[in-house]
Amino acid sequence: MTTDLPAPSLAQLFLVGRFACRVGDDDVRLTPTAERVLAFLALARRPVRRHQLAGTLWPEVTDSQALTRLRSTLWKVPTAHRTALVEADATTVSLHRGTAVDLYALDDPDASDTTPVTPMADGELLPGWCDEWVLVERERHRQLRLHALEDRCARACEQGRYTDALRAGLEAVAQEPLRESAHRRVIEVHLAEGNSAEALNQYESFRTLLRAELGLAPSPAIRALVRPLLGRPAD
Known part of the structure; x- marks a missing residue:
């Protein structure tokens, strides 16, 4: 007998006028670095190679250190929220395909x-x-x-x-x-x-x-x- 897993809660990102994040009915508090990761993925609109993402967000350190910081940043997001917000494999990271982003309405x-x-x-993008x-x-x-x-x-x-x-x-x-x-x-x-x-x-x-x-x-x-x-x- 198998038990169906519950569907992940809908995640929402708000980038216009301010940065905010919701998963289901919960307002999600993220570290500043996690906010930057999610914002970058949202603006990219596609999977991003881990080296590119880490190198862009942490250009002042070595590639190895930047990748370590990226992994640490992602793992600090609570698991239930992380699975609703991010999809990742060994080489790429992307925003979860079900995440709603206010910016995309203009697309x-x-x-x-x-x-x-x-x-x-209304407002400026990520003021x-x-x-x-x-x-x-x-x-x-x-x-x-x-x-x-x-x-x-x-x-x-x-x-x-x-x-x-x-x-x-x-x-x-x-x-x-x-x-x-x-x-x-x-x-x-x-x-x-x-x-x-x-x-x-x-x-x-x-x-x-x-x-x-x-x-x-x-x-x-x-x-x-x-x-x-x-x-x-x-x-």
Whole structure:
């Protein structure tokens, strides 16, 4: 007679805005080095060779010492949590395939359609972390999030969900005030609602900011949106 082992609890990693870890209903406290291991594996999105992982996280010591530190770090994570978070063999280590990572939502091009009113994870990726492997991914996350917000704004506007559209568009503007495509999406929502004054106000605020910060004029594309409202060429 065999006894089925219970399925491992779902693990969750939160990297946007802060580092946090949950396994099932438990908040898991990890050492700083364990946090860095899990974050590296999450950002890699694939199995990583042990030598590469250890050498990246402990570059100041020999390869042998770095591998020892990696093994020690992993074994200090309680077994029940470790098996839910990490998969490892003799040569590679990876995040457990069942681990949910907040960052990955932006990797799904249809996320904006399937969850149109659910706020995206807000904040900077791993704030305060200065490792080069974090900085590269942080900029990638920033760009993807801006594009996702603009796409969400456009799709919601097309569906007549103007409140959701404005929420996404204004969030993109707040994150990057000099990003013209974000302002353009907001103007398009105001125009779709018939709020000409709001559209003009958005355009003028962007034009003033752009001139003050960069000494530039808005592009022909955004000027064309408001030109019919002015009765004269848009500046």
